[in-house]
Amino acid sequence: RSPPKTGNMLAGAVVGLVRPGLPGRMLTHALGALCARTLAGPGFSGETADLYEAIMSQHAQPTGPWPLVVEEVLDALPADHEATVLDLASGPGEPALSIAKACPAVDVLCTDLEADMVAKARVRTDNVDNIRCEQLDMQDMHALSSESMSIVTCVFGLMFPEDKPKALAEIYRVLRPGGVLITTYPTEVKMLEATQKLMEAALGAPPPPMAINPLALKEPFLLARMLTEAGFNVTKTRESEYAFHLGTDEERAFKIAAVPLAGALDELAASRPGEDVMSRARGAFVKFLDEHSLRRAADGEIVLGPTRFSLIVAGKPGGERLRPPPPDAGT
8 A cells, every 4th residue: 555645754754753653644645736734833824725726736837747747638539539537646636627627528537545635636626527536546446447547647646656566557457458648757846855954954953764755766767667567658758847936925935835844843843842943944945045046036036946857658558549649759
């Protein structure tokens, strides 16, 4: 079973140090959202939805993962656009919702390992007819029939399963012959670097290693090799990048960067009443901005970037491809 994605890998490490022996709450939605927990406590109450959406909206930029995956889905669809799409590690509903809106003739199954993420996705997709949301572990999709899906998508999710070959085997099984997998994985995330600096400042010491590396697939051609070994034919790879635009308000930008740690910071502050944990974290954020020249000179906007990622399209042999790859496609 994959590690739970409620909470955050960094928050889990903080909590683990505050209360030794407490299992760290691991992983936000495939790193794509950077946060998944409900925030509470001084400085964060009442702002949760706004801060969360500020992060989520970044991935909808033209060069971000959601539009690129939707583009690839549209390119793979048959002429009548009728198909079944399985979106894995959807978190609170993306890119499943974007796919459903762009492809009204497509039936979209939006899934996530965590029940709270599925509940959030159901709220966000409630008024969209061609999408349903279910809890699903990509390492064990026995609830889905073999060869039942035309397309499988997964944004920033394949880094996290403990048994990646098993997850790929399950994806291969549920895809029909000629179907395609469209997936992305990060290779550099400046936002994560900033959050790690906040954590180090809050702890007053270097943070412990993360139990699971969100950049686990960044090695060139690693995922392509794994897909080939699983039986797929890799038909396209592409690289893209985007930045997190956090506005000119430094305090709000700090809160956005601290969203993945908010609950853990509250707990750390409560356990160290004589220390100003939040001020240390805030100071580390400002220092990080200055050291990396992340304030745009023209207007002072704080831009955390780059977030670089790779996109892979891989087909299951046999049958008839949904749509032939273009002549210049390839690795």
